[in-house]
Amino acid sequence: MSAPIRVTLNGAPREFPAPLTFAQLIEELALAGRRLAVERNGEIVPRSRFGEARLSDGDRIEVVMAVGGG
């Protein structure tokens, strides 16, 4: 088993077992099926690529949703 990867997820440090795709990350966070969008190091990760794109050590990940606002 490979070393865990360390990422910054929504501003907080997190560790996950590697390898980890974005689809697995979303599953792991119990967010599957929710309407959300993901950014890695300032770039959008399209939902269509969740199944193949893998997190890398040191990634800064943002997972966002729509909330009430003006």
Next chain:
Amino acid sequence: MNAPDRIAAADALEVAGKAYRSRLLVGTGKYRDFEETARAIEASGAEIVTVAIRRTNIGQNAGEPNLLDALPPSRYTILPNTAGCYTAEDAVRTLRLARELLDGHALVKLEVLGDAQSLYPNMPETLAAAKTLAAEGFQVMAYCSDDPIMAKQLEDIGCVAVMPLASLIGSGMGILNPWNLQIIIDRVQVPVLVDAGIGTASDAAVAMELGCDGVLMNTAIAKAQDPVRMARAMKLAVEAGREAFRAGRMAKKPYEASASSPEGGLIAPSGSARKKTA
């Protein structure tokens, strides 16, 4: 359809090539819960509703209700905003995320704030963000100061609507500078919507009577004692103001009274005696 409805139907608000029946756009913040949000927005008749983009709460959202379940994008045009962004870069990133979140949806509300106390827009950053977003195919509705030069520059960049403030966000102070709004309305071709500062129904009506194409508000409805009733009041005010604008108001005659009832035929023509004494 009865006659008044036909008049309203013919008078659509057109933004980025799409026609909307309602000229009232509403925010979704500051409500007690999603149920109240949904009821107020229903009562407002709004078709375009703004949402904010925020980090998902990691690890504490099992079964948490979702705003977009209460306001399905199939029914409403969702207008993601950049509230809370203080730089062009943050605003652009936020709206790229919003576009991904909303399946490629291009219509967005850009707001880049200048300081946390006034929430006044930072116009240099707003212009920079608008340029980037327009180049990336976004349809930008831009919150801006009520400066006609800024509004014109946003239009020239390609914004699909300009949205000057009436007064500070959340202040409920109404329209503080109708003259500036009037200049913007006269000079800009794209729709002009008042965004921010509306406090009550008469403020919305005045904005529409000035010739604004629409009004965007949140706090005036959400923080009313009865938000659902205020939402309906705002719907009626926007419609009334729009119809008054289209009807064309009478000229103001500050020094000249003019009786609405016939001057002749009085049963006791007491005034005639005085007239003859000249």
